[in-house]
Amino acid sequence: MWGMPSSKARLTALQFAALAMYEEGPRHPYDVYQEMLRRREDTLVKVRPGTLYHAINRLAADGLLHERGTDREGNRPERTSYAITESGVDAATEALRGMLGRVAEEYPEFALGVAECSMLEPAEVADLLSRRAADLRGRLAEMDAAEGFVLAKQLPEILWIELPWLRVTVQADLDWTEAVVARIRAGDLTWKPNGPSHRPAADEPGHDVAPPTPSTPPSPPLSDPDERLQS
Numbered sequence: 001m002w003g004m005p006s007s008k009a010r011l012t013a014l015q016f017a018a019l020a021m022y023e024e025g026p027r028h029p030y031d032v033y034q035e036m037l038r039r040r041e042d043t044l045v046k047v048r049p050g051t052l053y054h055a056i057n058r059l060a061a062d063g064l065l066h067e068r069g070t071d072r073e074g075n076r077p078e079r080t081s082y083a084i085t086e087s088g089v090d091a092a093t094e095a096l097r098g099m100l101g102r103v104a105e106e107y108p109e110f111a112l113g114v115a116e117c118s119m120l121e122p123a124e125v126a127d128l129l130s131r132r133a134a135d136l137r138g139r140l141a142e143m144d145a146a147e148g149f150v151l152a153k154q155l156p157e158i159l160w161i162e163l164p165w166l167r168v169t170v171q172a173d174l175d176w177t178e179a180v181v182a183r184i185r186a187g188d189l190t191w192k193p194n195g196p197s198h199r200p201a202a203d204e205p206g207h208d209v210a211p212p213t214p215s216t217p218p219s220p221p222l223s224d225p226d227e228r229l230q231s
Helices: 013-023 029-038 049-061 086-100 109-115 122-152 162-185 225-230
Strands: 065-071 079-084
Touching (some): 013 049, 013 079, 013 086, 029 049, 029 079, 079 086
Antiparallel strands (some): 065 079
16 A cells, blocks of 8 residues: 555555655656656656656655755756655655555456457457567567666666566566467467357356355346446
8 A cells, every 4th residue: 555654645656656766865856757767667657757746746745855955057947856754765665565565456458358359350359469469579678678778887786676577577478478369370269159258148057156045135226327336
């Protein structure tokens, strides 16, 4: 759980990433943005200049960052530097413990698409997955380039330890995707054996949802859409 002990509000992923940057030392928001891109943290959290600056301003307003001063380079506008506060360190470490110590409930869009892929024809699914596989190979190349960059800078491995993990997960995704494409094109996967839907209906053999017992009667259907949303 994203924690902020000072106000009990929740840190967003971008706020946490920004606090982690400031834990290394004071920075200008633009420096935070550039360093995130250099480290390819945009593969972990969506980073845009405007949203990042808003997140940093929010952290400062909540007392998790404080202004260190302003400076000006040439004709550029003045830039404000920030440093992390003790409350900011507490909030970041509390959030970090939650991320490392549990398996988060996540709902990846791709898994949902795979679950319903039989709505399309096999050839189209194979073509779409092939396109996705090409994107995954591109991501692997980007990760290799990012690892080369941090190695060249001789950064401590603990600062980019997520890169090997990301590469392993993307490689596994690519291997699975290519294997499924091969199976589809070889005709190895049965497609919609029961007609329009490959899932058995409630009264067909193979349906694994037990019927309600007399002691637990099913609830009557809700006719009001607003009532359905509130239930």
